[in-house]
Amino acid sequence: MTTVTRQYGVRPVMSKAIAALLLSVTAAFAEPVTIAAMGDSLTQGYGLQAEQGFVPQMQAWLERNGAEVTLINAGVSGDTTAGGLARAAWTLTPEVDAMIVALGGNDMLRGIDPASSKENLAGILQAAVDQDVDVLLIGMQAPGNFGPEYKAAFDGMYAELADQYDALLAPSFLEGLGSVDPAEVQGLIQADGIHPNAKGVALIVDVLGPYVLELIAQSKGD
8 A cells, every 4th residue: 555655646746747848848839939031122011011011911921820920120122142141140139040031133133143142142041050040041033034044043043052051942032923924913013013012912921921930840840
């Protein structure tokens, strides 16, 4: 009887210890993730009311899908990959757990050599690696009028970099718009013919949201 009493006397203590461990693990995974969204005017929300931009719409989408996350708008209108590299160190503050990198569109519009853009993006990704920050790299595509060699080099650099730096990859920022034909996306683009309107941003977010959820899961699993 004494042995039985001792066995049952120990079990509640063990149960409390296990419960405490499970609670601590659950709490760790429930902690909000802070993500810096580094990009250009597409990320910054050019021409839109504050709540209509990419970052606030993505924040709302993620919350609707159960994510505990804080998105920091690190988009700068007109920014290039060189500009992103120059500010990578101070964007990666200690509270940043993960980063979205959506740069390259302005490089392409200026006809910058893709080799230079690729080198700059590599520098940003290396800075993230050095800070143990997970990255979602979002690609862009060059139009055909730059020539097939330029387009192949520009379009292909994103997948190559994602593979090299073990980053998540979303093939195209504008995939949610569904077409590269301006006539077909007229109702989704602002009057400048370049930047998506609020409705266009919502479609973009619907496509990119699952990639960001994967980024959050990866960050919490590290």
